Amino acid sequence: MSTIRTGTDLAAVEDVVAGISAHGERYLDRLFTVRERTDAGDDPERLAARFAGKEAVVKLLRPAPDQAIPLREVAIVLDDHGAPTVELTGAAAALADAIGCGAIAVSLAHERGLAVATAVALSDR
Structure with missing residues (x-):
């Protein structure tokens, strides 16, 4: 039986913006892949949406408390039609x-200084 998994952030x-100001490239490279940064054009609003997307995916995956999921291992990239997709x-x-x-x-959205994302998948467990 399949289970619907969701995550929102x-x-x-x-x-x-504060992370970029304080840590520059180190901050960006720790959180985002080259493709994500290229897709977002390093725009803080678009990067915040991708950050929310990564967190939503991790929530969907539900790792154990002692199981680390580096955010660079969850990439939110654009497909050929410009829609966001997930690469793990x-x-x-x-x-x-x-x-x-x-x-x-x-799904990603950003407006008035906030970014939101929702992730959905089917799982066997």
């Missing part, structure tokens, strides 16, 4: 496989 654009690598991909998680759909 809200991120403040000012937190992304490393521990994130392994956890998705272990729970029988199929393709993950993600």
Whole structure:
């Protein structure tokens, strides 16, 4: 039997701006893949939406308290039509496989200094 898994997250654009101001490239490289940064054009609003998307996916995957999922292993990238999609690598991909998680759909939005994302997938467990 399949189970519907969901995750939602809200991120403040000012937190992304503060992270970039304080730590620059180190902050960006720790959280985002090159493709994510290219897709977002390093725009803080778009990066905040991707950050929220990553967190929503991690919530959907529900890792154990002692199981780390590096946010770079959850990439929110644009498909050929400009729609956001999820690409998993490393521990994130392994956890998705272990729970029988199929393709993950993600929706992103940003407005008035906030970014929100919702992720949905079907899982065997």
